[in-house]
Amino acid sequence: MVFGGSLSLLDKEGCPPSFENRCSCGMGFSRYDLFRTKKYTVNCTNTGFTSAAMLQDLPNKTEVLIFTGNTIPILPFNVFSNFRLFSDLETIDMSNNHLRFIQGRTFHKVSTVKTLILDHNYLEITDERERPRVFSNFENLERLHLTNAFSESINSSDYLLSLEDIFYESELIYLKILHLEQNEIWTIGDNPKIFCQLPALEQLHLGQNRLIDFDFRIDCLPSLQYIDLEMNIVPRLSGDAMTRLDAVMNDRTGLQIKMSENPFSCDCRSKEFIHWLNTTMVKVVDWQTYTCADGYPESNIGKQLGKVQDLQCPQYHNGKWTKNNGRSDLDSGVYQDEHDDRPHYHGYSSGTIGILSFFLVFTSSLLLAVAYFHRQVIKSTVLPYWNFLTRKIGYTGLSNDETPQEVNV
Incomplete structure (x- = not known):
């Protein structure tokens, strides 16, 4: 096994031989910190791997691991060597790998990781055996990306219940940013406390789902500053949602919510919502530019919410x-x-x-x-049954004393 030490044991891309010259290993600017500093990066993008076995040889000094565009349905136990420390590892990107299962003992020695990206996979997390402590070893995780991460064969309400259990078991007490875009989420109301398991959460991204309202609790999230609900199917916020949002403003200095590109309806039902937009202390980002997708009178359609009067x-x-x-x-x-x-x-x-x-x-x-046109056929088919039924009815309709007596021959 190679531990990333001797240059003579590295392939021409600077990686251990088990990487088969498909990846690159070395210092480079990282997009994950906006190209501010160079990081030791192992990059296996679109490399066609069908196994993650080579990650057992991941160099100890790796700071950024990009392992994307492969076909790895199941990550094995201890995907990284359990015998070495990865004290510099900050970012793991395993997006777009056709992942279905991440087992509870997959990740070890990842306590320094701050960013985990699992976007564009097919994760199934409703199986009790697979889900309890998936992220439990990410003790300092700050950013979790789960955009389009879950299998569409499972109802979002089911996997959100499982996700709440995962959050609880994993104790992600430092998580600041959570991405859940493009996951066909219709409602979070079945478990409104799901995000309460993330006490340090600052940003919650729920864009490009199928939400029709803001239906979850945030009073338990004292650090929350930003909620993204853009490109859902919200016609207007309910009275409960507006009350819930206003209530948290008593305990914090600011909260922003983004709801652009929703199909807002501008009729009598939206009076309270538009009044709220004009008066709330919550910052609804650029709400004056939001347009009416539907409304009455029809002249409201296409108007900006900030200009609707009738x-x-x-x-x-x-x-x-x-x-x-x-x-x-x-x-x-x-x-x-x-x-x-x-x-x-x-x-x-x-x-x-x-x-x-x-x-x-x-x-x-x-x-x-x-x-x-088929009367003869029907007659020949039905008549025998009719005669049989009428005879049967005749006999069963008799009382006991009317039962025919046995005839002695």
Whole structure:
């Protein structure tokens, strides 16, 4: 085994022979600290490895490990040698490796690592055997990147529950930045305390998911300064969300939230939300430039939220839609009051009833036509069964004293 010592044992790229001249090893500026200083970097990008065995020979002086663009579905136990110290290792980038499982004993001797990047993988973390202490040896971890990291075959609500357990077991008490973009997350409300396991968290990135509201707790995160919710599907923040955000401002000097490129709806339901944008102490980054993707009157569509003045909703009354302070859905026939998020159904529209009636008549006519043209076949098939059933009904309908007597021959 090579320990990165003798130059005579290195390949032409400066790496141990087990790296097969596919990687580069040496000093270089690192993008992970914005190219400020040179770091001893082992770079295995798009090298086509199907095994991580060569990482057992990782040079002791490695500061940055880039091991990306390979095909390693399962990382083995002790992926780095358990017999050597990596006291200078600061950054591990294992993104885009088709990773599915990281076992609890995969990482050792990584207590100095501050940045771990696992973006663009297919991680499955809902199996009890695989998930308890995945990050437990990253004792000083400050930045964790999990963008597009999880398998789409598992519902986000399930793996978020598992992720909460992982955070709890791993005790990431120094984690400052967490990236969870592009993970098809619809809601975090099933476990709203998930991020409370990260007491030092300063930045939470949840962009490019499917969130419709801000539905998790942050009162337990005294250091939180920035929340990224851009490019989700938020039409407006709920009253509970706005109250929750305002409440934390009593305990800290500042909080920023970014919600650009969401499909905001500008009708009567958004009055409270737009009023909040104008008055809250929370800094909603560049909210005046956010635009209405939908709204009523229709002239609101495309307007910037900061310029919307007229907020109405239509109401179905006397056979037509009229402007009102209530809310309705023209397509479904669902009406809602401005302050009531529960749907009130007023039945199907006349157009819908007409279409359903037409299909019912058409289907009935078709069945009758088929029966007429095949009447002889139907008769020959059904009649024997009919005779049998009527005989059966006749006998079973008799009372005990009417049971036919046995005839003596």
